[in-house]
Amino acid sequence: GKYFEIQFSPGGEPDGGKISNFLLEKSRVVMRNPGERSFHIFYQLIEGASAEQKHSLGITSMDYYYYLSLSGSYKVDDIDDRREFQETLHAMNVIGIFAEEQTLVLQIVAGILHLGNISFKEVGNYAAVESEEFLAFPAYLLGINQDRLKEKLTSRQMDSKWGGKSESIHVTLNVEQACYTRDALAKALHARVFDFLVDGVKRDLLLTPKCLYLIGREKVKQGPDKGLVKEVLKRKIEIERILSVSLSTMQDDIFILHEQEYDSLLESVFKTEFLS
Structure with a gap:
């Protein structure tokens, strides 16, 4: 199965x-x-x-x-x-x-x-x-x-310990x-x-590795801190990756809460109209 x-x-x-x-x-x-x-x-x-x-x-x-x-x-x-x-x-x-x-x-x-x-035959009550x-x-x-290979098919090794000593014994198998x-x-x-x-x-x-490539410039009057934007986007991508694998219900709830926090943060970063 x-x-x-x-x-x-x-x-x-x-x-x-x-x-x-x-x-x-x-x-x-x-x-x-x-x-x-x-x-x-x-x-x-x-x-x-x-x-x-x-x-x-x-x-x-x-x-x-x-x-x-x-x-x-x-x-x-x-x-x-x-x-x-x-x-x-x-x-x-x-x-x-x-x-x-x-x-x-x-x-x-x-x-x-x-x-x-x-196949095996019996020789003196033992397998050969x-x-x-x-x-x-x-x-x-x-x-x-x-x-x-012949040795391993017709015998086995038994390890015994007694009185602080160990001993290995080879036991010959029967045909069965x-x-x-x-x-x-x-x-x-x-x-x-x-x-x-x-x-x-x-x-x-395996999941294909993904990356986010930020490129280009926009003319803006006033914008958020670039480092903060990149950090938020990076965290979002990480959360999405984590949510794409199987987790327990409790873990899912925790990560969903974190995702909502990042959604809120992302919204606050971009809430001011600044793109030209």
């Missing part, structure tokens, strides 16, 4: 926005009901990647990947994954995520798919990676040392625990990629 806040200028025009993601259904990466697909980006990557991208990312058919094969559903009639992959890349360009970062994003997406193909072949490529894509750890890593990676993309959208929606 996502929460989208639109910010309006004092004149009522859309001026900016903020988007927040919440309740991301990370479990869809590793499990789904029969007939349901996982996140669209996985299918888009497989269908829309170029030959060069497929080679560098180890992309093959959808049923090759354990995570995608769980539900047995790969295509949706009204969705063109190949076209939408290009739209996804274009959208990343629009929000300032360009070729180099796009490559890293796709590496992680492909790494998640390959991570799911790592069943095939080193399936371990090498996700380690490469995710930039992790292969032995380090190792599968859970693998799936937890896959879900966490997907969530981080999603957060990264949402942050890109946030940066693109």
